[in-house]
Amino acid sequence: MIQNFFENIKDILKESIHKLTGSDKRIALAETAEAIGKGGQSLVAKEFHVSRDTIRKGRCELKTGIPFEDAFHARGRKKVEERLPNLIQDIKAIVDGQSQTDPSFNTTKLFTRLTVAEIRKQLIELKGYTEEDLPTNQTLNTKINEQGYQLKKVKKVKPLKKIEETDAIFDNLHQVHYENQSKSNVVRLSIDTKDRVKIGPFSRGGKSRATIEAADHDFGNDHLTPFGILDVTNDHLELTFTETM
Secondary structure, X not given: OHHHHHHHHHHHXXXXXXXXXXXXXXHHHHHHHHHHOOOHHHHHHHHOOOOHHHHHHHHHHHHHOOOOOOOHHHOOOOOHHHHOOOHHHHHHHHHHHHEEEOOOOOOOOEEEOOOHHHHHHHHHHHHOOOOOOOOOHHHHHHHHHHOOEEEOOOOOXXXXXXXXXXXXXXXXXXXXXXXXXXXXXXXXXXXEEOOOEXXXXXXXXXXXXXXXXXXXXXXXXXXXXXXXXXXXXXXXXXXXXXXXX
16 A cells, blocks of 8 residues: 555655755655665665665664765766876976977967877886876876977978178188189089979969969979089089989
């Protein structure tokens, strides 16, 4: 009879009990189980989708009148810093040696050339971690960003147009030229090379009076590298082209 009564009101009970939390919910579940009698604990556990331990805990709270404190802060997965206390320090040791500040001073972030995969590799090789020890690359990336590091594309170094010794070098060169310009056994050579160029019907960005069509992509693998030697004394030029494939 009690179970039949429970069947009639269980939806109301479920809705009411699910609105409760913590100790209040556990005590309500325990009271419901006791009201049902024999088999009440199993029935309540099944209908309310809770464990029997939760109901037992509620019974204890009901008898003693002392609620258990819910340690929500101790639940869930621990932070990687708690599991690997030296990880952040080891990341800094690896990244700091290969980072630079923002040259424009617009941010306090440090720019690094190291990818997360490379940092992971060095943590294993240099700091003794294993693949199983380390978190995912996504977590590593988050921790790296939290330390103020940011991946930045490596820029090409701009060639220096002039150094402190430039004027002295050219003054010396002019002096040597002047001293040897009348000597027949001295040859003045100017040597230069240029960046390699791709071979094919590709556009170089120039202009033409005639209509010329170029390939829409320059995915060729063949290249030419020009290399020139100018005999300044005899006004003679030799050009050499090396081909790479």
